[in-house]
Amino acid sequence: MTTWSDKILQLLRRMNNFYLPDSSRTTCFRFELGGEQVGWVPSNVASILSKFPEIFSPPRCGAITLRESFDSYEKRSEAVDDVLQSIRREGCLTVLKGWRDEKYDVMPRFCDTPLMCMERSATSLFGVKRYGVHINGYCRDENGELRMWLGRRSKTKQTYPGKLDNLAAGGLAAGISVKDTLIKECEEEACIPADIAETAHPVSTVSYTYEDKEGVFPESQFVFDLELPREFKPRIGDGEVQDFYLYSMDEVKEVLVSDDFKPNCAMVVLDFLIRHSYIQPDTGVCLKESALWPQH
Amino acid sequence: MTTWSDKILQLLRRMNNFYLPDSSRTTCFRFELGGEQVGWVPSNVASILSKFPEIFSPPRCGAITLRESFDSYEKRSEAVDDVLQSIRREGCLTVLKGWRDEKYDVMPRFCDTPLMCMERSATSLFGVKRYGVHINGYCRDENGELRMWLGRRSKTKQTYPGKLDNLAAGGLAAGISVKDTLIKECEEEACIPADIAETAHPVSTVSYTYEDKEGVFPESQFVFDLELPREFKPRIGDGEVQDFYLYSMDEVKEVLVSDDFKPNCAMVVLDFLIRHSYIQPDTGVCLKESALWPQH
Numbered sequence A, B: 001m002t003t004w005s006d007k008i009l010q011l012l013r014r015m016n017n018f019y020l021p022d023s024s025r026t027t028c029f030r031f032e033l034g035g036e037q038v039g040w041v042p043s044n045v046a047s048i049l050s051k052f053p054e055i056f057s058p059p060r061c062g063a064i065t066l067r068e069s070f071d072s073y074e075k076r077s078e079a080v081d082d083v084l085q086s087i088r089r090e091g092c093l094t095v096l097k098g099w100r101d102e103k104y105d106v107m108p109r110f111c112d113t114p115l116m117c118m119e120r121s122a123t124s125l126f127g128v129k130r131y132g133v134h135i136n137g138y139c140r141d142e143n144g145e146l147r148m149w150l151g152r153r154s155k156t157k158q159t160y161p162g163k164l165d166n167l168a169a170g171g172l173a174a175g176i177s178v179k180d181t182l183i184k185e186c187e188e189e190a191c192i193p194a195d196i197a198e199t200a201h202p203v204s205t206v207s208y209t210y211e212d213k214e215g216v217f218p219e220s221q222f223v224f225d226l227e228l229p230r231e232f233k234p235r236i237g238d239g240e241v242q243d244f245y246l247y248s249m250d251e252v253k254e255v256l257v258s259d260d261f262k263p264n265c266a267m268v269v270l271d272f273l274i275r276h277s278y279i280q281p282d283t284g285v286c287l288k289e290s291a292l293w294p295q296h
Helices: A004-015 A043-049 A073-090 A094-098 A120-125 A178-190 A249-256 A263-275 B004-015 B043-049 B073-090 B094-098 B120-125 B178-190 B249-256 B263-275
Strands: A029-033 A036-041 A063-065 A103-106 A116-119 A130-140 A146-153 A168-171 A201-212 A215-227 A241-248 B029-033 B036-041 B063-065 B103-106 B116-119 B130-140 B146-153 B168-171 B201-212 B215-227 B241-248
Touching: A004 A201, A004 A263, A036 A043, A036 A215, A073 A094, A073 A116, A094 A120, A103 A120, A116 A120, A120 A215, A130 A178, A130 A263, A146 A178, A146 A249, A168 A178, A178 A215, A178 A241, A201 A263, A201 B263, A215 A263, A241 A249, A249 A263, A263 B201, B004 B201, B004 B263, B036 B043, B036 B215, B073 B094, B073 B116, B094 B120, B103 B120, B116 B120, B120 B215, B130 B178, B130 B263, B146 B178, B146 B249, B168 B178, B178 B215, B178 B241, B201 B263, B215 B263, B241 B249, B249 B263
Parallel strands: A029 A063, A130 A215, B029 B063, B130 B215
Antiparallel strands: A029 A036, A103 A116, A130 A146, A130 A168, A146 A241, A201 A215, B029 B036, B103 B116, B130 B146, B130 B168, B146 B241, B201 B215
């Protein structure tokens, strides 16, 4: 019988599978800019990039980089964008069918100055780290028990349509701050006004690297907790969410291990369960805040 | 000028240095029991173990294990203990001079049944994972601002004498639960009665692997937050702590990057700063809870 913990472990292994023994990591090339790693290039992508030798250097010491003449943010961004548009027209990499016309910054670490920007849908071809903002929305009922707001993604979303999501979340686009992304996503997705969204507290980060046939996905989500007034109800804004639910923590635990949850949102919720003491080191999950140490 | 963040990064790299490119990891052997990895054996230790071929198999496929005849918790524990006592008598591995007569359980994951136990001071020779319990003690002043209790370790402690520590902390010895360890350490180190200690909330884990000349140290700390009544004062109990201080969060931030802090306790405090929103994704550290989004 697969326990709750077993299913959580399956979720975590799946979402960090780039670091499992049989991943593609040993066959990937490092993507480097300015001598520092900024991504991972799967071997099939490296083959395609070799058709653009005026832009990409051939692999050397396990790394692929841009030609030295591309020595600025703008030059690198434009050169790579031209290549990606060309590959997109050929149609050989299906992930580019999800072209978003959104740029993501590329840098070694979050605090570094971006070295270039790249079309969002192409970032997995270069294993470029993607940052996002996720907001845990919750309130306390009349007994003081927490209830968590979850959203169900629209059926028209490009990824994980119809799956459960955090109250609001979004990727960190080039040039936009974490704060502004938080305010924007809260307003657009759930009609949460800025004066309420600004009370969200930064509490955690959730990081992982997964791979699938579309490439390598190193991601790091900035997690915020937002306690909402009990009478507040999120409303559908831009239609990215089709519905909102207010779940008890028991219900949250159940859906967490169903296939109904967008996986990275599930991990953000798991982190919430840990930080809010719903998970006990000795015993696993205990959902009654009044019984921190269950008898067994 | 080295910023606060730079110093924090130095702390983190030092405490997770086993995963840096130039670590000893590629020259270590996996320590395996029952076909599963339970540790890392540095090459100098592997050489010493080769003098006990009736207990340890020679390295095969990069792994060292016990002879098959040692097929129970007791048999494995006794066999390895005999070897360690022998090595201790010879005096060639200095870490064993810190013999504690405390046993630590050895298993692949925390939830697995222990396969053997091992003398605490020897665990780094086998890179066996060590678990501990750390308690962040804090209270709110009359303005609602958090203040954190820190302890200064006794000059007679075997490791990091005289350094700053969390309110209470201790290693997880074989056969003792996380809860019992928490209650025990709170009582012994800080005279916190059980009825108060039991209100500590499990909130996080902090995991890392460092190495030094004494071996490999994979560690995972179960972290608890304990909000104390404002009038409560921890008192010296068993003498492992020589003094307690109540610091403002500004003061906590400063000492965190001094050499005055036991490093793993510093990381537990860093995790506290993140979870309690003292660290902003966009700007770094902001210590005023009322100004979540500082103007700059």
